[in-house]
Amino acid sequence: MATHSGYGGAVYVDTTAVAEVKDFTLDVTANTTDTTVLGSDGWTDLELVNKSWTASINVIWDDTDSNQAELRLIDGGTVALKLYPAGTTTGDHEWSGNCIVTSVSKTVSTDSLVEASITVTGKGSLTYGTV
Numbered sequence: 001m002a003t004h005s006g007y008g009g010a011v012y013v014d015t016t017a018v019a020e021v022k023d024f025t026l027d028v029t030a031n032t033t034d035t036t037v038l039g040s041d042g043w044t045d046l047e048l049v050n051k052s053w054t055a056s057i058n059v060i061w062d063d064t065d066s067n068q069a070e071l072r073l074i075d076g077g078t079v080a081l082k083l084y085p086a087g088t089t090t091g092d093h094e095w096s097g098n099c100i101v102t103s104v105s106k107t108v109s110t111d112s113l114v115e116a117s118i119t120v121t122g123k124g125s126l127t128y129g130t131v
Helices: 066-071
Strands: 010-013 021-034 046-060 078-084 093-107 115-122 127-130
Touching: 010 021, 010 066, 046 093, 066 115
Parallel strands: none
Antiparallel strands: 010 078, 021 046, 046 115, 078 093, 093 115, 093 127
16 A cells, blocks of 8 residues: 655646645545436435535745735636645646635634635546646
8 A cells, every 4th residue: 555645745826836835635526316216126326417626725824925826816717726645756646627716714823824725616627647
């Protein structure tokens, strides 16, 4: 079994890294519909209808990083996002797709750095491959 340490992960907008990423979460959902019919032996039968994905990215707020700024805009524009769970060297894994920023929140605390949490919703397919 291969395992990976998260500290090597990265988030990119287009081909440029987003600065100060603390962590990210990727959720992929399969939406189904119940196709069970009468006389079907009592077991539910399902069919895949469509798939969707969302991602949340937590960063230490950096007002000089243009890629963070792009991810903080809720303007309906499409962003090309790449998520790397273990790094960006050849052979590393990558999820990528276009998305829309749907939520941005900031956390300001006396005992911490200013942070931002950005949520995106996929616009179309999410691809998985290697760098």
